[in-house]
Amino acid sequence: MAKAKLGTGSRFAALEKSIESQKTGKTSRGKKMAAALPGGGKIRDPAALAAAIGRKKYGSERMAKLSASGRKKKT
Numbered sequence: 784m785a786k787a788k789l790g791t792g793s794r795f796a797a798l799e800k801s802i803e804s805q806k807t808g809k810t811s812r813g814k815k816m817a818a819a820l821p822g823g824g825k826i827r828d829p830a831a832l833a834a835a836i837g838r839k840k841y842g843s844e845r846m847a848k849l850s851a852s853g854r855k856k857k858t
Contacts, residue, residue, distance in 0.1 A: 789849055790849050791853065792853040795837065795853070798836065799833045802826060802833060803829045805826070834846070
């Protein structure tokens with residue numbers, strides 16, 4: 784499956800949704816997975832975790848540019 788273009792915000796939203804679904808601490812098959820999650824499964828803010836993952840992958844400067852371009856497209 785092809786990934787969406789960077790800067791559109793759809794990749795971030797998909798990652799945030801994925802993290803939110805894992806917030807319960809169970810896999811799709813019902814197995815516990817809290818130990819595999821950062822913070823031992825205690826995710827309070829999926830958007831913050833997604834942003835931290837993006838900063839680690841792309842760096843803070845590039846993440847800031849992507850965020851700015853995403854905000855410009857929304858308005």
